[in-house]
Structures are given as structure tokens and as C-alpha cells.
Amino acid sequence: MIISENINISNSLKINSCAKLYIQVSKKDDFVELYKYIKNKNLPYLIVGEGTNIVVPEAFNGIVIALDFNELFFDHDLRIVRAGASVNWHNFVCECIKNDIHGFENLSLIPGSVGAAPIQNIGAYGQEVSKLIKNVYCFDLNTGEFITLDNKSCHFSYRNSILKNNSLVVYSIDFKSDNNKLLNIEYESIKRYLDANRIDRKTLNLQSVSEIICSIRNSILPDPNIIPNAGSFFKNVIIDKNEINTSEFSIDDLIIWDVEDGMVKVGSARLIELIQNRLPKSNNVTIYSNHSLVLTTNAKASQGDVISYANEIMKTVKDVFNIKLEIEPIVIN
Ligand SMILES: Cc1cc2nc3c(=O)[nH]c(=O)nc-3n(C[C@H](O)[C@H](O)[C@H](O)COP(=O)(O)OP(=O)(O)OC[C@H]3O[C@@H](n4cnc5c(N)ncnc54)[C@H](O)[C@@H]3O)c2cc1C
Structure with missing residues (x-):
């Protein structure tokens, strides 16, 4: 230490x-x-x-x-991949693809480490890491004990798990490598990409799907090494459809997925797009032009600058749509 x-x-x-x-x-x-x-x-x-x-x-x-836990081990008999918390997530995905392990390819290019992946149950393009995790190995800083969480004990949900804001340090994870061999290409933007580029679905494999995901991501998300950002700054919102204020914009102006019993998931990016021109200017924080869920900085912003700009967005969205946005990244006090 x-x-x-x-x-x-x-x-x-x-x-x-x-x-x-x-x-x-x-x-x-x-x-x-x-x-x-x-x-x-x-x-x-x-x-x-x-x-x-x-x-x-x-x-x-x-x-x-x-x-600094960098182990990476493929156990083909037990059908698990064990990865240390400090392994870079995208490098890990690439290693899985090289080993012909399905399920990780849609999560290509998500920034960050393996250890953080279960914390908010990272997800993208119709896949979530919760579907791929077998065991999470942790040390509890409250009790001083090592504990192993199986998938169920992680209580995964949309961008959440029991590990969020917890005293557990994740040092290693066992991922399942026995997923079915199907490619997951039903997500709308993947289908659009395949059609636009006239790609025959029969020619696809793990590597090419990963490349397509990288290409889509690179076209809409800023590279944090060049333009500072923390990815999506707000979660999509699950809400009763009847609670949405439609006095200014109609339901058809929004992007909405049915969930169940009248509840819908509302795309927060579109909400921000619609109110963007009402926001005051910030010197150090802006909304990324290709993706309005992403807040970027000029590398001079303070935490206060970022949070007060986010608060302006949240207030305007609440006033216009009666929808309460929730910040996705972890705000440290
Ligand atoms: C451009 C961009 C695109 C993104 N796209 C996506 C996306 O498509 N989908 C998605 O889900 N996320 C996305 N994100 C968010 C981010 O990539 C993930 O949340 C990632 O898992 C964060 O990893 P990290 O190592 O940087 O974690 P950090 O930012 O360092 O930490 C995040 C949280 O995890 C905790 N944590 C980190 N490591 C451990 C550990 N070993 N044990 C216990 N707690 C830990 C921290 O305390 C903190 O609460 C994106 C971010 C950016 C910048």
C-alpha cells in the first residue's frame, strides 16, 4: 500500500x-x-x-x-473470465472478442475500468453488464471483511446496483463466458447503421459488431481525452405517461419507450434538446453539439460550474415537462 x-x-x-x-x-x-x-x-x-x-x-x-489489480484470466472449463478491477474496460472487451466470448461487444468503448462497471451497471446499445456478471469480489471498508456478491446480491437495475455509494471496494470480477452465440443487433441505432451502410447482417461477427459500435459512439460522443466530459450527464426517466406536461410540446415531440402499466421511459437527450435555447450561457460548461445529454467543459470548470449548469437544465426541464431529471455521474462532496 x-x-x-x-x-x-x-x-x-x-x-x-x-x-x-x-x-x-x-x-x-x-x-x-x-x-x-x-x-x-x-x-x-x-x-x-x-x-x-x-x-x-x-x-x-x-x-x-x-x-492496481490487473489480472485477466480465461477459464474455458468453468466458463468464466476473471478480471482485476483496474483493467481498462474497452481493453477487456477486446480480449473477450479475441477469445470468441459473446455478450461484451455492444459495450465496446465505454470508458473506465472493469471495477467500476457493476457500480452503475454500465449499459449501451441494448446490453447491460449485469447480464454478464457471475461474481463480484469486494472488500468492505466498514467491517474489514472480504465478501463475494453473486449476481442476484448485486441488485442490478437501470444504472444502479447495491454497490453504488457503498463501502465495498471491488477488486476483481468473474464474468460469464457461456452466453448464447447470437449477436445483439436489434437496437435501433445499430439497425440504422447497418441499413445506411448496406451491411449484410449475415457477414457480421463479434469483431465487426464491436467496430460498428465504436463507429456509432465516435460519431456522437466526444473523446474525453480531447473534449472533457463524463458521458451522459442525466439518466433517462421512468415516469407515468399521464404526469408529463404536454402544454408546450406534444408526446410525439419526445422519445418514449413503453415500460409497463402506463409507465414509460423518456429519453432525456430529447428533453434537453427541446429546451436548450432557453438556458443561460456558462463560461466553462456547454452541451455537446452531437449529443445533448453530454455536458462538456473547457478544462477550466469547477465542480460548482458543472453542477449549477446541470441545475439550470433540471429546473427548465421540470418547468416545461414536469419531469425530474436525475444526474448520472457520482457527485463527490
Ligand atoms: C464519453 C463517455 C461515454 C460514456 N458512455 C457510457 C455508456 O455508454 N454507458 C454507461 O453505462 N456509462 C458510460 N459512461 C460512464 C462511465 O464510462 C462508466 O460509469 C464507467 O464504469 C466509469 O468507470 P471509471 O473507472 O472511470 O469509474 P470512476 O469514474 O472512477 O468511478 C465511478 C464510480 O464507481 C466507483 N468505483 C470505481 N471503481 C470502483 C471499485 N473498484 N470499487 C468500488 N467502487 C468503485 C467510484 O467510487 C464512483 O462512485 C461514459 C463516460 C464517458 C466519459
Whole structure:
């Protein structure tokens, strides 16, 4: 375990943020020492992966915990892939594809680490990581114990799991590698891409589907290494259809998927698109031109700049549609 002081917290919004204490953990034995250290210091702590889904303050007066667990192991007999929390998610997906393991290809190019994937149950293009996870191996910073969560115990739901805002540090995950061999290409934007590019569905394989996903993502999402952002800043909203205020815009102006019993999922990107021109200008934060769910910064924004711009969006959406948006990334106090 390596302890450092006053270290910059790397984050994809490029908020200038400094942690009082920064601890790197690289083996299981370190966790017990870490547990004692945290109890002794009595300071707040923050577990970080690659920082692509956090909105950090200028100063974090606590302990940042970063992991260095990079194992990657394919057990073809047990039909599992074991990956350490620090493995980069996209590299992991590429390794699965090389090993002819289905199910991961639609999650290509999602930024971040393997360890963070179950936290908000990452998902894209009709797939969610919850469908691929067998066991999550954790250390509990509250009790000082190692625990293994099976899929059910993770309580996965849309962009959520029991691991969110929890005291559990994920250090390794077992993924299932026995998924059926079908490609998942029914998602609307994948179908549109195949048709527009006249791609014969029969020619598709894991690699080509992954490339298509990368191509779609690159056309609508900014690369956080070039334009600072944290991906979708708001979740889509599940709401009773009758509660939506249609006095200014009709239901047909919105993007809506039926869920059940009159409940619908409303695409938040379209809501923001429709009210975008009513928002006040911010010096350091803007809505990305190709995707209105993404807030970008000029690398000079503070946490306050980002949150107050998000609040303006939320207030306007609430006033116009009677829909309460929820911020997707984790806002650190
Ligand atoms: C351009 C862009 C596109 C994106 N697209 C998608 C998308 O399509 N779908 C999607 O679901 N998300 C998307 N995201 C969000 C992001 O990629 C995911 O949330 C990712 O899982 C974050 O990984 P990270 O390692 O950067 O986590 P961080 O941002 O470092 O942390 C995120 C949260 O996880 C916790 N955490 C991190 N590692 C651990 C660990 N080992 N143990 C316990 N807790 C941990 C942190 O405390 C924090 O609460 C996108 C982000 C960007 C910038």
C-alpha cells in the first residue's frame, strides 16, 4: 500500500481537484492495513477507477483509494473470465472478442475500468453488464471483511446496483463466458447503421459488431481525452405517461419507450434538446453539439460550474415537462 499526500484526482471532466491523501492498493493483503488506516484517520474516503463518471470538488479533504489489480484470466472449463478491477474496460472487451466470448461487444468503448462497471451497471446499445456478471469480489471498508456478491446480491437495475455509494471496494470480477452465440443487433441505432451502410447482417461477427459500435459512439460522443466530459450527464426517466406536461410540446415531440402499466421511459437527450435555447450561457460548461445529454467543459470548470449548469437544465426541464431529471455521474462532496 502506497500513501501519498496532495495528489491530483484524475477525472474526465478535467476539474482541477486535489486529494489530501491518496492510497494505492495493489494486493489483497493491503486491504486490512487500509481498513485500519481509514478507521484511525476517521476521514471520508473515495474509491476511484479512471475518473470518467465522477464530478469532483476542488479539494477532497479525505482519502482517495486507487487500485492496481490487473489480472485477466480465461477459464474455458468453468466458463468464466476473471478480471482485476483496474483493467481498462474497452481493453477487456477486446480480449473477450479475441477469445470468441459473446455478450461484451455492444459495450465496446465505454470508458473506465472493469471495477467500476457493476457500480452503475454500465449499459449501451441494448446490453447491460449485469447480464454478464457471475461474481463480484469486494472488500468492505466498514467491517474489514472480504465478501463475494453473486449476481442476484448485486441488485442490478437501470444504472444502479447495491454497490453504488457503498463501502465495498471491488477488486476483481468473474464474468460469464457461456452466453448464447447470437449477436445483439436489434437496437435501433445499430439497425440504422447497418441499413445506411448496406451491411449484410449475415457477414457480421463479434469483431465487426464491436467496430460498428465504436463507429456509432465516435460519431456522437466526444473523446474525453480531447473534449472533457463524463458521458451522459442525466439518466433517462421512468415516469407515468399521464404526469408529463404536454402544454408546450406534444408526446410525439419526445422519445418514449413503453415500460409497463402506463409507465414509460423518456429519453432525456430529447428533453434537453427541446429546451436548450432557453438556458443561460456558462463560461466553462456547454452541451455537446452531437449529443445533448453530454455536458462538456473547457478544462477550466469547477465542480460548482458543472453542477449549477446541470441545475439550470433540471429546473427548465421540470418547468416545461414536469419531469425530474436525475444526474448520472457520482457527485463527490
Ligand atoms: C464519453 C463517455 C461515454 C460514456 N458512455 C457510457 C455508456 O455508454 N454507458 C454507461 O453505462 N456509462 C458510460 N459512461 C460512464 C462511465 O464510462 C462508466 O460509469 C464507467 O464504469 C466509469 O468507470 P471509471 O473507472 O472511470 O469509474 P470512476 O469514474 O472512477 O468511478 C465511478 C464510480 O464507481 C466507483 N468505483 C470505481 N471503481 C470502483 C471499485 N473498484 N470499487 C468500488 N467502487 C468503485 C467510484 O467510487 C464512483 O462512485 C461514459 C463516460 C464517458 C466519459
